[in-house]
Amino acid sequence: MKRLTLEILSILAIIIGLILIGIGFTRKAIHEVSWGSLVVGYAIFAIMALGSSIVNSIYALFGYRGPKMELVNIAKLGVLFSIATLISAFLIKFAGVSRPLDFWKIYVYFNPDSRIAWMTLLYTILLIFLIVKLVFFIRVGSIELVRPLKWIKLVIAALVLITTILAISNLAQIYGSIIAIPGWYGLLAPYFIAIAILLGASGQALFIMLALRGKTELIQFLSRYYGFILALMLPILAFFLLWNIVTARYSTAWLTYSEIVTGVYSLGFWVVVVVLGIIAPFILALYSFTTGKYLPVILASILVLITSSYNMYLQIIVHQLKALEPLAGVIREASYTITGSEILIILGSIIIWPALYVLAIQLLPLMPGEKPSRLYIFK
Amino acid sequence: MRLAYLWDSTKCIACMACVVSCAGSNYSEIMRFEEPNPMMKWLGGNIRVVIREVGRPELRLVSCFHCDKPPCVLVCPTRASHIDRDTGLVLLDETKCIGCKACIVACPYGARWLHPTTLLPEKCPGPVCIDIIRGGRKPICVSVCPANARDFGDIDDPNSSISIKISKSKSERPLELLGTEPKYFIVKG
Amino acid sequence: MKLKRRDFIKAAGLTALTISLPASKVIVDSIRREEAKGASLAPEVRWVKTYCGMCGALCGIEVLVNYGRPAGVRPILGHPQPGLCGRSSSLKWLWDSPLRLKKPMKRVGERGEARFVEVDWDTALNEIASKLRSIVEKYGYKAIAITHHDVWSYYMPLFSYLLGTPNVISHVSMCHANGTVARGHVLGAGGPPTIDPDYENASYLLLIGRTLSTASMGVVNRATSNEKLRIVVVDPRMPEVGFGNVEWVPIIPGTDAAFVLSLIHVIIEEGLYDAEFLKRYTNAPFLIKPDESPLTEADIIEGGDTRKYLVWDLKVNGLVDHKAAADPDLLYTGKVKLKDDREIDVKTAFILLKERASKYKPEEAEKITGVDARTIRRIAREFALYRGVADDTWYTAKNGNDYDNVRAILILNTLIGNIDKPGGLCYAESARFPSIITVRTIEGKRYAETVYDARMPEELFGDVGAPRVDRVKYRLTPSTFDAILDAIIKEDPYPIKALFVIGTSPIMRDMNTSKVIEAYKKLDLLVIINILPQEDVDYADYVLPDTIFLERDEIRSTKWTLHASVQVENRVIIPPEGYDVRDALWVMFEIVRRAFPERAVALGWSSEYANYKKYEEEFLHKLNEGIISKLVATWKLDKEAFTRELNEKGYYILKRKEYYVRPYKTALGTPSGKIEIYSLTALANKLDPLPDYSPPPAYTLPKAPNEFYLVNGKGPLTSVHASLMEPMKYVGDRSIWMNPRDAERLGIRDGDLIELEGIDTRAKAVARVKVTNRVREGVLFVYSQMWGRRSKLLPQNHFAREGINPHWFSKDYVVPIVGGGASNSSVRVRKL
Structure with missing residues (x-):
């Protein structure tokens, strides 16, 4: 019963968040600066997701497990946190551009000089890697792995970290390459x-x-x-x-x-x-x-x-x-000055952020010791 | 062909013909807006006026300077901002633009602004001027100037009026040290 | 070229577009098509040659008309006076401006409340007509007055005869009156365009209280195409032209005459003047008697000619008529025996000038003008050695001593002999444009004959011959509107009860706004014909919406060119739907047809022209045909070829500038026929025949640290109607300029609000400060005729309400005899 309540509440929160973002998007005002609070909000979420991934790699890549396997136990939650945060970042990013539905054009007309193009690509890859990592942890568990699985885990973790470092560097370059500022x-x-x-x-x-x-x-x-x-x-x-x-x-x-x-x-x-x-x-x-x-x-x-x-x-x-x-x-x-529409979008994302986290915990076996029982990865 | 703009600071009389004509002809759809260009608190056009009131007062008209190494093109994720192959001008392909505003941030000259209805970046040359230029003519700001202070043409062609003017006068390019290689020549004497 | 956003819209179907989308989209598309292909245009999209009426300079422009809307403007290349500027660029905003007056309106509230009801044309015209009738019955025709600016000015003499009143009095006292009188006295010339520097050939241009971008962009075009031209501006504020490679000499307001006399002093002192020119073509060698009058033949010979001015001829060592003298002595002083055997001392006019100028040695002038002596000496030498030309000025209604400034400037040009030569101060060729109405005597009877051959007999002239109220008070004035105010308020010299304000705004234009308003309130009838809600409208009994220049057909002579040229104004477009506007010409005829039908009929009006279409098709055609046939006759042209070229090019050059004519071959309009450095007209009118400096009489000079000169001026955006258009919100400068040193002293920062209090008028206003080096210390500057709008018909948040109207602070000082006004003032400043 408690789980169901949490599920419903978190889904409601996500819907409310999306509505707030939607309303905010349609009422966006033009500011005297081109990158306002939405870019800030996006950068904070993105950088947090990346930081979380770095923290996760302490166990996943470098193998520090804690005296009593504590880090092993929280590994899935750590990955989940990165994913939820990254999705929230995306939501603000989408709401921040004028034509979010044209996002695919970044891939089609990819400009290799553009840090933003790379950013989009890196985050997409990172999101995929993170999901793979999460599924891997859910399916395989993470206590004691036999050879091939251990290597797979290391490879995934290495890919996540490399992508993460590239992404942080890229995020820094987005700003750091702008001679105008x-x-x-x-x-x-x-x-x-x-x-x-x-x-x-x-x-x-x-x-x-x-x-x-x-x-x-x-x-x-x-x-x-x-x-x-x-x-x-x-x-x-x-x-x-x-x-x-x-x-x-x-x-x-x-x-x-x-x-x-x-x-x-x-x-x-x-x-x-x-x-x-x-x-x-x-x-x-x-x-x-x-x-x-x-x-x-x-x-x-x-x-x-x-x-x-x-x-x-x-x-x-x-x-x-x-x-x-x-x-x-x-x-x-x-x-x-920050406007109402920006506040709505950021608020929406801030509501969705924990809601995603809570919902995933309710649906997926992510707590220490939990194992999937339905539909491959679900509780 | 590399088309470039020239503005003669020794002749400009700040009459605003280019500034107002650019807005009126290129962006007439927003000419009656209460705030046509909220980003610059300016009229809905591609030319800004910058005046230094201290020292010897001086004036600059700021618009896209069509850099050979344009920061806006560098940052554009979709290649919507691009250097046009035929003309060498920096243009925006609006069909590719997603409105991330990176080009606006990246421009060291503050030459771009957000269109109040499309929320896409606008820049010189405006939509009407693009076609005028394609038709082989000089853009509106040049054709309306009463003070012979503006020119436009191919700097790869040594016989174009702009090349001749550049070769005969002391000129500079805006914020040259940034290395953006603007194709906009400010005649100073 | 790849498909773009707007192409998509286009692809969606232009027909749908024309209906559903804002028309501007259509404009964009069709200009693109037209421009890109360079092909012939669809009939709906065309460039029309005309001239710009956003200000009075009437520059040649082409307007792109797109499905009945103005969509673009460009200068006519090759036009003797091509456009354009920020004003004409904003004409697109004017045509269907929501601010435009759309229907006739009748006042229902008190004057100034701006409460009106819309009425139809018939009602408005009939009511005005009946009020006019009762005024005329009681006070005569001369109780009606008209004031105007450049719009419809050609027709004003016609309106004078229509209404039977002499009192058609323009804006000129607040513009160029002082200069125009001076031009007449020294050079025998007229208004500002009658003489002009030959900008395209000049090498050194001295602009004293004058800027090139005020209006006429053709002047700018010619000056900027002249690569060798050096420009020096002398002005308390740096005009826009100063942004270029121009030397700006900041001068204390109202001291120009001292500056110029100092230049004259240096040039004479150092012998840099053109002695030959002075001897032959000026009255410099005239011998002047102790009573200031010139020595003539009549003084020494019984029955001698008073028009024979005597000079000392060095060749014969004796007194000779100037015209016959071989070598007139410029520097003669001596005794002359008169016909009554009295012996008197005489001196040449040149010596008198020299003595006068010597009061202003550079070191002395520095104390008065604030321009350092070295700069004065340098400019004097440069001016003489480069064979410079000092602009003859335009806007001279400033400090009350402007008449002398301009005379000094004209004499400065004369000294170096750079008159009517390439690169000098030149007389413009006259287009000999036919007057709209001329008085002719046929078989002993006087008629007023119009250009389209209607004749009004003498008995219908009404009070046309009565003394004009301004000329009663200011004998030499071209026009002094302030006299109308006195005639309304004090009924001096006789009462004026009805006023037509046509295409102008005295509240923005004339000194002492409160006096204008007081007069408005005292009128029996105030009719305003205008296109926008100028503040005057608030006080009107009837407001009649006028057409704008794009909606009219006219032929005019080209101003601001040295060539004789005529140009056409084409009816580019018709008024927007719902704008029930009419030509002021039609309006005036229709009012008179209803009030005094015989007057209208005599001047060629028939009741069928009440039908506006008929007026446009028949009357205007008749009128323009009249002008064309007179021009054709005057210049002996082939009519067909003339009209074809006129319509194709938008202008027709009748005669190119011919140099070395006046004063070389043709006598000038001065009493002596020469350039009069010593003005005989001034003398005859009890004015000082030589220019002199006197402190500005028009206002109390600022003394305390928080007191400033408040000077105003014009720029490339100055226009009472253009300044209400949307672009001016951004490009129009509504601030008060203050020098950084003054600002620092008073603790004022850029963008601060200050309160201004007129030292003479006590008027108070609040405005925003711009701290800038573009204005001299101790001086505040604002643009005139732009800001501080108070009409209740303007939206409450309209940007033109910001800033100030300098006339709130100016007194009603009129230069005696000359009749020019003075718009500068002094104010006390308080930081808010």
């Missing part, structure tokens, strides 16, 4: 990888630990595990962030970076991104890592999700607000 132009990939891992780990921490609530031992391990990842990645993120600011300081990128670091967005930047997004979650994650308490890492994850999203918002929107005109000394300025 000095704030983006350059080496964004390491920064994006750090954020990706942080978002992926945080998302997993929330979603997986929520699904496994009650399983005290597992939770305790996962608290240390995600606490470790966060505590490791946050200083790295801080390092890359510092490096970005330093390089921007001495280039035209300072035109917009200055707005973030010292200008109108500086309060948000220093408080949200630096204090609440790096320092506070670092302490919390470290605490969970050392004590195994789950609350701090959950809190850290929530902080990371919110603050990294805000960071992505700053990174994507603010750099579009000022540009050098082709006339020395003149700066083109734009303004941006």
Whole structure:
């Protein structure tokens, strides 16, 4: 009965989400910047899915299983999280373009120079690999594999990771190759990888630990595990962030970076991104890592999700607000405020995201120890 | 053949004939819109006006500069933005465009804008000018200019009026350091 | 070429398109077809040659007509005065603008409330006619006045006879009156287009308070096709032409005369003038008596000729009539014995000029003008050495001392002898265009004969011969509308009770807006014929919608060219459906036919022309035929060939500019027939015969740190109707310009709102500041006749409501005798 309720609720949520996205799509307004909140939302989901895949590969590819097979037990949930997040990313992406139904044209008229074309291809491949990986885990299980299956698992996991790394690099290149926007132009990939891992780990921490609530031992391990990842990645993120600011300081990128670091967005930047997004979650994650308490890492994850999203918002929107005109000394300025239609689309995707996750858990044998009994992969 | 635009900054008197004519002729379907070009807060046309009020005041008319290495073509996932083989102009094949707006973001000149009804990127040359150019004539902005400040033609042909003007005058191309190789020459003296 | 979005639409069927889609789609498609193929056009799609009426310059343009809609504009290549500019580009927006006046309207509310009811033409015309009758009964025909601008101006003399009133008074006092009077006095010329620099051959062009892009784009075309031309603009604000390779000399407003006199001083001092030219073709060698009048033969010989101006001939060392002198001395001073044996001191006019100019040594002029002495010296030398030409000015209703500015400028040109030479200041060839009406005496009886051969006998002239209200007060004025306001408000010199405002907007155009409104409120009858809801409409008793230039057939002479040329305005299109608009010409005849039928009949109108179609087909045909046959007769042309070429090309050049004619072969219209650096007309009218600088009398000069000159000017978008069109929301500048140093001093930032308070008028207004180096320190600039619209008929959020109308702040200062107005003012600024 409880399962049925959850199934119905999640399906309802997906429908509501789709309706919201649909309404939002038909009422899209034109902004002074071309890439607004939808691109931000998309980037956050995409990067989170990719980060999640990287985190997953700790077990799937590199073979770390945890002292009591904890990572083996959560492997399927980890893959599911990547898939659900990636689908949510796609939904925003579709709603963000003017002609979503023409998406197939990217494949037909594929432009090898275009990072967006590659992005589409990479994500399609990644989605396929992730589904294969999930089916593999459901069908074969993942405890002790005999030879050929073990190799197959490694190959799949390797393909997922390679595609993931390519995709993150690609996502960074989408921005990093745009000379029009000095704030983006350059080496964004390491920064994006750090954020990706942080978002992926945080998302997993929330979603997986929520699904496994009650399983005290597992939770305790996962608290240390995600606490470790966060505590490791946050200083790295801080390092890359510092490096970005330093390089921007001495280039035209300072035109917009200055707005973030010292200008109108500086309060948000220093408080949200630096204090609440790096320092506070670092302490919390470290605490969970050392004590195994789950609350701090959950809190850290929530902080990371919110603050990294805000960071992505700053990174994507603010750099579009000022540009050098082709006339020395003149700066083109734009303004941006999020509109209702964008909020609807993002809200729709945010509703669909956990709903997909919950629905899949109800339909598929993804919890530790569950096995398929119907229709090849279903519970 | 590589068609290029020329704008003579020494002659332009900022009369707005090209700016208004471009909008009126190429995009008459939106000429009465309350906000025909919300992206630029500008009229629904392909030419923007940029003025520097400080120092020695200066003016630029900004439109697509038809780069030989166009960032917009580079980023377009579907090759909707492309360099036309016959003319060397940067054109948009609207049937391929999915509206991802990457070209708008990528253009360092802010030359593209979103059409308010199709939500697809628009750029110079507009739909009417494309056909005028195909017919072997000069686009609207050139034909309406009262100040002899605009020209258009084949820079591969050394005898074209534009080639002659370029060879005779001091000219520069917008934001040359970016390496986009614009086919738009600003005569400075 | 691959199939594109719009081709798909096209493929879907053009017939369906014409019905269902916005017409603009159709336009796009058919232009594409036409342009791409370069083939002959479908009859529904055609380029029509005409001239632009978005402003008064009437540049030659071609309009693309697509299924009855204007779809594109381009200049007529080869036209002596080709278009176009941002104004004519926006004509597409004008034709079926939702703002256009569509039906006759009658006032039902108070004046200014803009409450109207739509009435049919008959009702409106009949009611106007009956009101006119009762006004005429009580006050005579002269109580009717008309004011106008360039639109319908050709027909104004006809309207004068139609209504029997002398009071047809145009915009000119607020435009070029000061300059036109000066041109007459110095060069014997007339309005601004009668003399012009030879832009395409000039080498150095000095634009003082004048910019090239104000209107006439042909001027721009000629100047920019001249590769060797150097341009210097002297103006408190940098006009648009300054964006190019132009030297801008920011000058303190109202000090042009001091600047130019300083140039004159340097040129005389350094001997850079053309002495031969001055001796022969100007009155520089005339000997001037201590009483300022010139020495004539009548002064020394009993019964001598007062028209024989004496000079000192160096060849015979004696006094000789200028015309007979072999070598007139420019620098003569000495004693002359008069016929009554009195001995007086005489000096040449040149010496008087030299003395006058010497008051303005560059160092002195610097203190007045704010232009540093070195710049003045350099410009003077460059001007003389490059054989420069200073533009004779256009818009000179600025500071109240503009008459002297223009005289000084014309004398500057004269000094270097660059008159009527290639690259100099040239007299335009006249097209000898027939007047719409001329008074002829036939068998001892006077008739007013129209160009289409109708004759009005003298007894029907009404008050046409009565003194015009403006000339009573300002003897030399071409037109001073302010006098009409006085006649309405103070009934001085006699009452004016009815006013027709045809194709113009005195509220946007004339000084002191509140005075205009006060006068409007006092009128018995105010009829406005216009195309758009200008603010004046709000005060009208009747508003009659006019046709726009695209909807009319006319033949006119080409302005702003040195060649004699005529051009056609073709009826490009008919008014849009639901726009019940009529030519002002028809309207005026129909009003008079109903009020004073005998007057209309005498001028060739018949009641069957009440049928508008009949008017268009018969009356207009008759009228244009009349013009053509007169032109053909004057120029001895082959009528068929003339009309064919006129229609094919849109223009016909009657005579190309011939240089070295005036003053070389033909005497000028000045009293002496020479260029008068020492104006005898001015002298006769008790004005200073030489130009001088005086501080602007039109307004209190700004003194406090928050007080500024408020200067206004025109640009390539200036037009009271074009400025209401949609593109102007974006390309029209509605801000007040302020110099960065002033802004910094007052803590004002770009885009801030400020409150302006007129120092003289106390009017207050709020506007947005643009901080720019395009305006001099201590000066604020706004475009005139564009913004600050207050008509209640305009949508509440219309962009033209933004900004200010500079006339809110200007007093009603009129230059004595000359009659020109002054639109600049001074204001106090407060940051909001």
